[in-house]
Amino acid sequence: MPTTRLATSNDLPAWAIVAACILAVASLVLLIVEMRRRERGGMGILVTGVLALLALALAVLRPVRIAARESVIGARVVVLGDTSRSMALPSDGGGTRQKTRDDVIAQLTKAAPDARVMQLGFSDGAPKPFSVGDGTSARGQRSDLGSAIRALGTMPDERPAAVVVVSDGRLDDPQEDAPRALLKELGNAIHAPIHTIATTKEGPADASIRRVANAGAAVAHVPLPLKVDIGCSGGLSCDKLTVTARELREDGPPALLATGLADVKDGKASVDLTVTLDRAGVRILEVGIESPTGDTIPENNRRLLTLNVARERVRVLHVAGQPTNDVRALRQWLKSDASVDVVAFFILRTPADDPRAAQEDLALIPFPVDELFSVHLPSFDAVVLQDFDAQPYGLERHLPALARYVRAGGGLIMVGGPNSFVAGGYAGTPLGGVLPVSLDGTSGATAADTAPFVPAWTEPGRSAPVLAPLRAVVGDELPSMPGANVLGDVRTGGVVLWTHPTRTTKTGAPMPVLAIGDQGDGRSIALGIDGGWLFEFSELGARTAGRGHGALWDGLLGWLMRDPRFEPAQVDLREGCIADVPPILRIRTAGHATKGETVVLDVTRLDKSGVAPIHVEKVREGDDAPIEMALPPLPTGGYSARLRIGTGPTTRRDFACEAGGDEWADTRPDPERLRALAEATGGSFAFASDVRDIRLPKPTVVSAERHVVPVAPPWTWTLLAATLLGAHWFMRRRGGLS
Incomplete structure (x- = not known):
């Protein structure tokens, strides 16, 4: 758009402009001080003095009129919204963290209309585009912010002027105790400040199994030690909780393998269990605790582990x-x-x-x-x-x-x-x-x-x-x-x-x-x-x-013995299985099937309750290309998938679906981790209620056509300054000032 404005001469360095302004102000101050010693004619001395100083300044600055056709280019800002499963947890004041995240992003976009905002979601690996209000944007099974930022640094696109992270702070990377130097490296990877906005201040009242770790590989007929970490937060009262480990079986009810008692102190407890699995292959192990009174998220009181049990012999x-x-x-x-x-x-x-x-x-x-x-x-x-x-x-x-x-x-x-x-x-x-x-x-x-x-x-x-x-x-x-x-x-x-x-x-x-x-x-x-x-x-x-x-x-x-070498296919989950989210099974046949054969998949719940058997068929299109078969959303539990290609033998794959998995294991938000990241990278931190505190970069003005015309010839300003100085000297003499 065309614009016109006044400016100083282009041949003046910035320091000269500043010096001229300072001298003019100093001269005006001295004139005011001298006015106390005048005998008469005070108004004339003041007016001529001010006009003379103004004329001298104009003679030095030599103003010009700039007519230009300019474009305003907003700064490129990348907004990284957390799309992991933890964003489906409750936020402050009701609603979910996902809704708070979407509201924050909408406010950011509205507050910076000139900014070129790129909206990406991060969970696992490189960030991906997502839309505010999309109900599927809280399904990731990790919160890997480190990988997302490093991926931004390697993109061939224009580098962002700033990155804004909107999350609850419960991240897998960077970890909770990450040193400042490591956080600073993330900012160096994109050469831009990282601003952070925390969606949540306080966590819900919740008791959960935060981690289940097994020492070594699972071997049939060999005792397997398990360490179960339990957390209790959000003001929930926990004392002693019973911990059980059961194997989900298709031929009957779950088999109890071990039990223990957790003594919760300062919101934490650990229990050591030992289980022995009699059969090799993929086994589903359920580790659970009893739900204390007031627990608002009972879904994370049970963890389902998929163990690939090997044979020693x-x-x-x-x-x-x-x-x-x-x-x-x-x-x-x-x-x-x-x-x-x-x-x-x-x-x-x-x-x-x-x-x-x-x-x-x-x-x-x-x-x-x-x-x-x-x-x-x-x-x-x-x-x-x-x-x-x-x-x-x-x-x-x-x-x-x-x-x-x-x-x-x-x-x-x-x-x-x-x-x-x-x-x-x-x-x-x-x-x-x-x-x-x-x-x-x-x-x-x-x-x-x-x-x-x-x-x-x-x-x-x-x-x-x-x-x-x-x-x-x-x-x-x-x-x-x-x-x-x-x-x-x-x-x-x-x-x-x-x-x-x-x-x-x-x-x-x-x-x-x-x-x-x-x-x-x-x-x-x-x-x-x-x-x-x-x-x-x-x-x-x-x-x-x-x-x-x-x-x-x-x-x-x-x-x-289900040796993979002799199976007609290999079946795995493309992105794991989250309850109520359609899972996708990926099938690799390694050339043991031919084009045009029918691939039949039957899925049943291990405990035979709550879910009707699922039957899916698909015609094989290529000899070696992997086949993907989508299933309807499944509730929490263990499942068995049986695959048959043509008239060949059956391949079996057991798997488990959890309500939140690792992302719901610890429901406490971590705003301090976000604050530390912002401070280490030169960015700003705010809670969701203070989005306007985030300092986004200003837009850049680009001139497509520019004309510079002096307001008056330089000699005009010099002549005017000399004339006014003479008048001022005359008025000073009349007023008794030397």
Whole structure:
């Protein structure tokens, strides 16, 4: 816009202008002092003196008229609003901290209309744009202000003249005890002052679990120490609080693992607990406290931990009916693997045998069936029943417990032989119900087919990672087997990997020879042959140096133990899971699926209450690209996601959703941390009620066209000054002043 203004001559330095003004003022003061000694004509002396001083000043300053077309460019100001989950907590005087943050940003924008305000939100990583009033702008699971400011410093855009941080001060970075030098480095990263505004002064009345730390990795069957830190703030009265640790399970109510008593003093307490997890894999651990009277945020009284429980060694119980070639080959392989701790029992004497000797003279001990399957069963990761008859050795009464063991997370492999499957008395039993195939135990049903055959690959068998090690050794070739146990149709959720080339089931489907399937929290495998040893000792075994047998069992046992190498997919949460916020599952298949296959995802709540099962399907668009599947908002709790690609096996991933997670663990605001950051970087600090105290930079004026014209020629000012000085001297003389 066009503007006109007066200014001094451009050739005058600033110090000359200041000196002229000072001398003029000093001369005026001296004139006033001299007026006391005058004899007459005081008004004339004063008027001429003032006019003479003004003329002298104009002669020195030589005023000019500047006509210009100017633009006002506001300073670039970046407003960083905290978008972490803690902003959903209550603020002072009602409402949420998120609403206070939005009100503060609106006031800032209104108070600085000329500023070029860029509004960004920070939580984890680089800042992202967000809109005031957006209900989704309080979902971040971290308050990483340090990373956000450093990211601003590396952006190729114009550097901001100032940064304004609006937060409750409960930050992950910088930490509470960060030194001043570290805070100053944040200001140096953007070469601008950092102003801070605290949304909240006082915290709510709240008791919470602020932190749960475990010492070392979680290992199955190994005690895991937990340290639970508890806080009590906002004037809430806390004394002694009971702390519990429970494992969320799909097969029943949560299992209590440990309990303790917290003695709260000065608003803090710590409790040490020790838990032991019997099963490896992803486990959900719930650590909670009782809610004291007056607690305004009971959601943070419970924390859900997702633990990836590892195995020190895979503990396998191998029970065989007789020492056949197949039994010896499997036992040797189990013994040769250093990662496997095997306990093996072979039936060398049946109850019907007559040893013709007294019991005390026999070296063979009776099979300890009761001790194994009632006392020690939970200590095993997997049970292998190979060619074993359940009836003569008292295993029948333990089959319900063995079935519960599988559904609770154990692994089961039943290997064929003359005394296995239907011939072993498992048809119609609870254990038969957890096998991936059905068993026909009706009178007259065939238990085995002794005709030699070569198993046939199924399409899922060719692509399943569980058999990838075997296919890498033998390709599509399989040895001829000396017969097979007769198995029924595959159960829902099971996958057939090998079939019989000629036999069919009652429904007309090819008879399964090798099938796998999930059973509750565990897994089971049905291998209806006793010729696995032929992968070592056969023409095929000779060509492959016998490596096929180990490759087969490496995949089977690895899949049973949920080894990621043998899973058809990897499932994880893209950004964790917050209660009532739609989570997104990211699926990576590593080339084990093809374009056009249907990806099916089923999600159920572990305790089977409150949430209906969720079913999501999506068609795979590429061979290797990750797949993202969105779920509806979920309430707080533990969940199990089961993924199936095409007709392949199932991948399971357990996860937990929390109301606030770490961001709600400590609900106290921390305005002092914001104040320290502002002071260290040369910025200003204010609470939400004093937003106008923030000193934002002034706008810059840019002239597009500029004309400078002297008000009068320099000699005019000089002549005027000389004339007025002469008049002043004349008036002084008349007044009696020298």
